[in-house]
Amino acid sequence: MENRKQAILRAVVKEFTTSAVPVGSQALQTRYFVNLSSATIRSELADLSDLGYLTQPHTSAGRVPTDSGYRYFVDFLMDVEPIPERVKAFIQDELRGAPPDVQAIVERVAMTAASVTQNASVASAPQGSRAKIKHLDLVSLEPKEVLLILLLEGNLLRQQVLNTTEAATQAQLTKLAARLNSTLGGRASEEARRHYDSLALGLEKELMGRVVAVLDLYEKGSESLVVHDGVRNLLRQPEFAESSRLHQVLEVLEETRYLTLLLRQLIGDSDLQIVIGSENTSSQLQGCAVVLTSYGPSDRLKGVVGVIGPTRMAYSQTVARLQAVARGASERMNELGV
Amino acid sequence: MENRKQAILRAVVKEFTTSAVPVGSQALQTRYFVNLSSATIRSELADLSDLGYLTQPHTSAGRVPTDSGYRYFVDFLMDVEPIPERVKAFIQDELRGAPPDVQAIVERVAMTAASVTQNASVASAPQGSRAKIKHLDLVSLEPKEVLLILLLEGNLLRQQVLNTTEAATQAQLTKLAARLNSTLGGRASEEARRHYDSLALGLEKELMGRVVAVLDLYEKGSESLVVHDGVRNLLRQPEFAESSRLHQVLEVLEETRYLTLLLRQLIGDSDLQIVIGSENTSSQLQGCAVVLTSYGPSDRLKGVVGVIGPTRMAYSQTVARLQAVARGASERMNELGV
DNA sequence: TGTTGGCACTCTCGGCCCGAGAGTGCTGAA
DNA sequence: TTCAGCACTCTCGGGCCGAGAGTGCCAACA
Numbered sequence: 001m002e003n004r005k006q007a008i009l010r011a012v013v014k015e016f017t018t019s020a021v022p023v024g025s026q027a028l029q030t031r032y033f034v035n036l037s038s039a040t041i042r043s044e045l046a047d048l049s050d051l052g053y054l055t056q057p058h059t060s061a062g063r064v065p066t067d068s069g070y071r072y073f074v075d076f077l078m079d080v081e082p083i084p085e086r087v088k089a090f091i092q093d094e095l096r097g098a099p100p101d102v103q104a105i106v107e108r109v110a111m112t113a114a115s116v117t118q119n120a121s122v123a124s125a126p127q128g129s130r131a132k133i134k135h136l137d138l139v140s141l142e143p144k145e146v147l148l149i150l151l152l153e154g155n156l157l158r159q160q161v162l163n164t165t166e167a168a169t170q171a172q173l174t175k176l177a178a179r180l181n182s183t184l185g186g187r188a189s190e191e192a193r194r195h196y197d198s199l200a201l202g203l204e205k206e207l208m209g210r211v212v213a214v215l216d217l218y219e220k221g222s223e224s225l226v227v228h229d230g231v232r233n234l235l236r237q238p239e240f241a242e243s244s245r246l247h248q249v250l251e252v253l254e255e256t257r258y259l260t261l262l263l264r265q266l267i268g269d270s271d272l273q274i275v276i277g278s279e280n281t282s283s284q285l286q287g288c289a290v291v292l293t294s295y296g297p298s299d300r301l302k303g304v305v306g307v308i309g310p311t312r313m314a315y316s317q318t319v320a321r322l323q324a325v326a327r328g329a330s331e332r333m334n335e336l337g338v
Numbered sequence: 339m340e341n342r343k344q345a346i347l348r349a350v351v352k353e354f355t356t357s358a359v360p361v362g363s364q365a366l367q368t369r370y371f372v373n374l375s376s377a378t379i380r381s382e383l384a385d386l387s388d389l390g391y392l393t394q395p396h397t398s399a400g401r402v403p404t405d406s407g408y409r410y411f412v413d414f415l416m417d418v419e420p421i422p423e424r425v426k427a428f429i430q431d432e433l434r435g436a437p438p439d440v441q442a443i444v445e446r447v448a449m450t451a452a453s454v455t456q457n458a459s460v461a462s463a464p465q466g467s468r469a470k471i472k473h474l475d476l477v478s479l480e481p482k483e484v485l486l487i488l489l490l491e492g493n494l495l496r497q498q499v500l501n502t503t504e505a506a507t508q509a510q511l512t513k514l515a516a517r518l519n520s521t522l523g524g525r526a527s528e529e530a531r532r533h534y535d536s537l538a539l540g541l542e543k544e545l546m547g548r549v550v551a552v553l554d555l556y557e558k559g560s561e562s563l564v565v566h567d568g569v570r571n572l573l574r575q576p577e578f579a580e581s582s583r584l585h586q587v588l589e590v591l592e593e594t595r596y597l598t599l600l601l602r603q604l605i606g607d608s609d610l611q612i613v614i615g616s617e618n619t620s621s622q623l624q625g626c627a628v629v630l631t632s633y634g635p636s637d638r639l640k641g642v643v644g645v646i647g648p649t650r651m652a653y654s655q656t657v658a659r660l661q662a663v664a665r666g667a668s669e670r671m672n673e674l675g676v
Numbered sequence: 677t678g679t680t681g682g683c684a685c686t687c688t689c690g691g692c693c694c695g696a697g698a699g700t701g702c703t704g705a706a
Numbered sequence: 707t708t709c710a711g712c713a714c715t716c717t718c719g720g721g722c723c724g725a726g727a728g729t730g731c732c733a734a735c736a
Contacts, residue, residue, distance in 0.1 A: 037680050040728070060728045061683045100499050103441065135477040138490060147493060151477060155485060155600035157495050161438045161674060178512065186734050231569065235581045243573045243581065250570035336499060337479055362699050375709045380700070398699045398716045 001051075001072075008033070008044050009053055014169075017314050020238050022062030023136035067277035067311060070289070070314060074274050074315050081316040085326055087116055090147050095328040100336045102126070102156060109295070109305050109329045110304045114230025116321045119309035120253065124263050125225035126154065126333065131189045131215050136180050138173035138207070148210055153246035154301055155337055158214050168201055176204060189215040192246050223262040228253040239287065239310040248284035249308060263304045267292050272319065277311045289313045295326035297333035306327065339389075339410075346371070346382050347391055348415045351403050355652050358576050360400030405615035405649060407613070408627070411651050412612050419654040421662055425454055429659075433666040438674045440494055445565050447633070447643050447667045454659045456648035458591065462601050463563035464492065464634035464641035464671065469527045469553050474518050476511035481572070484511060485520025486548055492639055493674070496552050504541055514542060527553040562598040566591040575623065577648040586622035587646065601642045605630050610657065615649045627651045633664035635671035643667065 001009075011032040015023040025038040025045060044062050053069035056062065057150060060216060065073065091112055098108040101314055106125045114121035132153035139147040144167050150158040168176075186276045196208040231250065240246045252259060262282060266273055273292040280286060285308070292306035305326050307318055339347075349370040353361040363376040363383060383401050386392045393409035394400065398603060403411065429450055436446040444463045452459035470491035477485040482505050488496040508515075522530055530553060534546040569588065578584045590597060600620060604611055611630040618624060623646070630644035643664050645656055 022728090026728075038728095039680055039682090039730095040678085043679090046730075056729085058687055059730095060685085060726095061636065062728065101497055135475070137473070137475045137487070139473040147473075147489070149487065149489070150487070151474070151487065155479075155497065155499070157487065157497055159439055159493065159495055161493070166560075174516065229592060232585055232592055235585040241581050243579050243584070244583070247570055247573040248583070250573065254567060254570055338413065338482075360699090364699075376699095377701095377709050377711090378707085381708090384701075394700085396716055397696095397701095398714085400699065 005044055006047060006077060008041065009048055009065075009069060009073065012048075012054060012063055013069065013073045013337055014076070016064060017081065017312055018139050019040040019085075020312060022057055022064050024062035027062070028182075030126040064313075067279065070276045070315070071279070074276070075316060078316045078319075081314075081320050087321065088324065091116060091324050091328050092183065095325070095332045098332055100155075102154070103225065105305065105329065105336075106225060107229075109303075109325060110227045112328075113305050113322055113325045114233060115305060116325065117307045117309070117318045118233045118236070119307045119313065119318070120228060120230045120234050121265065121305070121307050122226060122228045122259060123305040124227075124260065124303045126301040127218070128154070128301045130300070131218050133184045133187060133189070133192060133211070133215075135185060136177055136211070138177045140168065140173050143167040146207070148207065148214075150211060150214055152215075152218065154297060156218075158218070160210050160214060162207065162210050164203055164206055168203055176207070180207075181205075184211075189219060224256065226232075226256050226260050226263065228259070234309065235308050237312075239312065245287065249288060252282060252284050253308070263292065263306065265292065266306075267304050269295055272323070273306075274315065274319070287311060289315075291315070291318050291322055293319075293322055293326045295329045295333075296338070297330060343382055343386060344415055346379065347386055347403075347407060347411065350383075350386075350392060350401055351407065351411045351415070352400060354558060355650055358650060359600065360395055360402050362400035365400070367373065373456055374619055387567065403650075405617065408614045408649055408653070411566065412614070416654045419652075419658050425659065426662065429454060429662050429666050431662070435668045436670055438493070438529060440492070441563065442640065443667065443671060444563060445567075445676075447641075447663060448565045448567040450666075451643055451645060451660060451663045453643045454663065455647070455649065455656045456568075456571045456574070457645045457656065458566060458568045458572050458587065459643070459645050460564060460566045460591065460597060460601065461643040462565075462641045464639040465556070466491070466639045468638070469556050471522045471527070471530060471549070471553075473514050473523060474549070476515040478506065478508040478511050478618060478672075481505040484545070486545060486552075488549060488552055490553075490556065490623070491556045492635060492671075494556075496556070498548050498552060500548050501544065502541055502544055506541055507532050514545070518542075518545075522549075527557060564594050564601065566597070572647065575648065575650075590620060590622050591646070601630070604628065604644075605632055611644075612653065612660070614659070625649060627653075627658055629653070629656050631660055631664045633667045633671075635668060635674075 007120060008028065011028055012023050015027065024042040028041050029036060029038045045054060053066060054063040055066050057064060075324055094108060094112040098105045102125050106123050110121045110123040113123065120270055128134045133150065134153055135151040137149040141147050144164050146162045146164055148160045148162055150156065183195060192208065192211055193263055196212050199205040201207060232247060234240045266275060275290040277287055277289065288308055289311045290308050295305055296302040305322065307322055346366065348437050349366055350361050353365065363379040367374060367376045381510040383392060391404060391410055392401040393404050395402060401509050431563040432446060432450040435503055436443045442464050444461050448459045448461035471488065472491055473489040479485050482502050483501045484502055486498045486500055490496065521533060530546065530549055537546060572578045572584060604613060609632055613628040615625055615627065627649045628644060628646050630642055632640045633643055634640040643660065645660055
């Protein structure tokens with residue numbers, strides 16, 4: 001595409017992003033292209049419309065980018081936007097101040113992302129495809145009831161209440177825990193499965209069954225922690241003035257199970273994903289843009305943080321800030337060993 | 339107030355609750371009071387307006403209950419509404435299926451409350467004013483880094499990463515943990531504080547300092563777990579068709595810190611609290627009604643679950659179902675010992 | 677050939693009017 | 707005290723209209 005067309009497309013996107021009003025040839029001329037006449041710009045706009053990058057709400061209105069228009073912008077025209085120091089500092093502060101557990105950090109990540117991008121946000125907890133057992137503990141609740149505490153790599157705590165067939169004292173449990181710790185501590189989940197298989201029926205086998213179950217749940221990712229925040233930001237946008245639009249977005253956000261799948265499917269193995277309007281497979285997100293990136297303490301342990309807003313979104317700003325949040329969160333998690 | 343006036347007020351509330359349209363004398367006559375003429379009803383309606391229980395959007399519209407009208411209804415006219423078996427079963431299923439940890443249960447409680455009342459919901463985790471230490475564990479992460487795992491009464495797990503001045507091996511830590519468990523296990527937080535005071539400087543004192551800090555945090559309730567759900571339900575109500583109304587509610591719901599305070603302040607020590615429209619101290623909740631009740635595994639450990647919706651709310655149904663959810667959650671927590 | 681000023685055309689938007697309809701309050705009679 | 711009748715008030719939706727914004731096209735020009 002010729003340079004001038006690109007420049008005009010970029011200008012339309014930029015202008016529409018901030019004003020939310022269809023942009024006409026005159027506005028472009030006075031604000032971006034003083035050397036061109038509005039007639040020239042009009043003919044370029046007509047071309048861009050023919051190419052499918054722009055459209056008009058009605059014959060005598062200005063132009064609005066189509067989904068393809070945004071896509072072209074994102075792929076070829078977008079420049080990296082520097083993040084103001086104030087925002088950088090805010091992100092740092094928020095994430096440094098996060099308490100040392102996954103749940104809290106994920107919530108903080110969602111909150112920060114929503115806040116700095118002024119859109120709705122989602123975040124899921126980092127999850128690995130292979131788990132390591134770091135530590136294990138057994139606490140007697142009742143004579144035949146045991147609480148199993150499992151510390152996975154990444155300082156993820158899991159607990160399970162377990163009704164055993166035979167009674168056990170706390171002393172016995174402590175001993176058993178110590179033995180299991182030396183066998184399994186620091187080992188991958190495979191080890192636990194092998195150990196389970198090797199056992200004869202009894203308390204230890206029952207216990208290890210639970211351990212394996214927890215590991216399975218974790219590795220299959222069917223236990224999911226997904227949070228969302230910043231829905232109120234969407235209400236500031238004219239796109240969501242009528243409630244039906246917001247309703248659809250909320251159906252996605254509040255349906256945790258679905259949201260989890262969506263995030264997992266979208267992020268794939270790419271590190272930055274931008275989905276615009278009709279590119280969304282989910283019908284509720286038509287008209288919305290989704291920007292996702294991954295974060296986590298290590299390459300093996302990755303969660304997703306993302307932003308949902310109208311397609312008329314400040315893409316370059318959103319991407320920059322979202323990535324900053326992801327970087328900050330990764331550092332914090334790394335530092336905490338969480 | 340005379341019986342007939344009460345009956346008419348009740349009818350207006352009931353009718354308006356379902357239709358959301360101002361109710362006129364004729365509608366009342368044909369649907370509730372076939373033996374009265376519409377003129378008679380009109381004069382009663384005029385009286386109820388004078389009393390401040392009803393109002394009209396404009397001179398030639400039907401009547402709408404005022405906040406006082408709802409208040410009178412709730413205090414004197416509301417009858418207990420039986421819960422359909424299907425709904426009862428749904429509540430049971432949802433709560434029985436909740437995983438055995440507090441976080442998950444609180445989320446499940448909010449989700450269920452939102453679902454069965456078709457409104458937005460909030461829930462906070464049960465919290466006691468005094469904590470008991472059930473179990474404690476120490477895991478060595480790095481030579482000078484220790485993870486402290488603390489199991490409080492109610493199976494609440496807390497973790498803290500702690501950088502120690504002196505290095506310690508896992509064996510030493512295990513020994514120390516065992517000693518502390520026998521000293522503190524099952525004891526109240528006072529014991530931990532006394533033990534902390536009695537110690538000389540050193541690893542154990544550092545550790546106990548953290549333990550005491552966690553207990554403090556918990557007992558002061560400054561660590562808060564509050565979740566909300568079902569905002570999408572509000573969008574079905576005409577009251578929230580224009581986005582500004584929803585915006586205000588979302589500001590309350592998404593501002594966790596504020597929400598926590600609000601819940602704590604509202605519930606006080608009563609077991610059921612209904613706040614209607616202008617009775618709300620928070621300006622964002624004018625026009626909304628809030629219904630709250632408490633739940634938890636024991637009398638000492640109470641959380642709050644509540645519903646937020648338009649003042650035009652099916653109060654008797656909401657109260658009945660909310661209490662059923664609270665009962666179900668309490669049972670589940672009791673059973674899990676969570 | 678690309679650019680430009682001029683111009684007719686199209687479409688939205690807000691304001692206005694108006695009639696239908698709903699619901700009221702009042703009044704006088706039973 | 708109840709009720710039928712009636713005049714009155716107000717909203718709501720539809721239709722109309724003029725202002726304004728923006729377009730596409732065309733002919734002229736460099």
